[in-house]
Amino acid sequence: MPERSVKIASSSGLHARPAAIFAQAAGEQPAEVTIEKAGVEAVPAASILSLMTLGAEHGEEVTLRAEGDGAEESLDALVALLSRDLDAE
Template identity: 35%
Template sequence: MVKETITIKAAEGLHARPAAEFVRIAATAGHAVLIAKSNGNKVRGDSILSLLSLGVKQGEKLTIEVTGPDEESLLQSLITVVSGSNNR
């Protein structure tokens, strides 16, 4: 298992477009992916409704946890999607 915590810097927070791409990658990878806000509320990363239900806003911390083969590579791909080029 690998995990990393990032701060969302996008003014619109984690909105539908990056959330949908995150779910697409997580669902097709065959790994266990969990997302958590700093309050500890964890949701599955392969569910768009679960991910959007977190209501991640600008400045909030988000922890991504991946378990499975080649988990580090998948984690970095997922971080890139939710953070964009300037959100890390």
């Protein structure tokens, strides 16, 4: 199962608007994607509620894992999204 690590660039972390943008993008991917941070169990990346309970803050590293068709491409797209400050967009 491919995986990628990335630091959260959004100034508010994965809360409110950034979580909504990320969850929508994850739901549009062909692969099933999970996200986790150290010490917290992986959650579905397409679930806004799960993302918000993850508590990922600005600068924290998270790990994305994908399974299924287009897994690598899905991870590339989602890592690129988390690498931007979604609060500023």
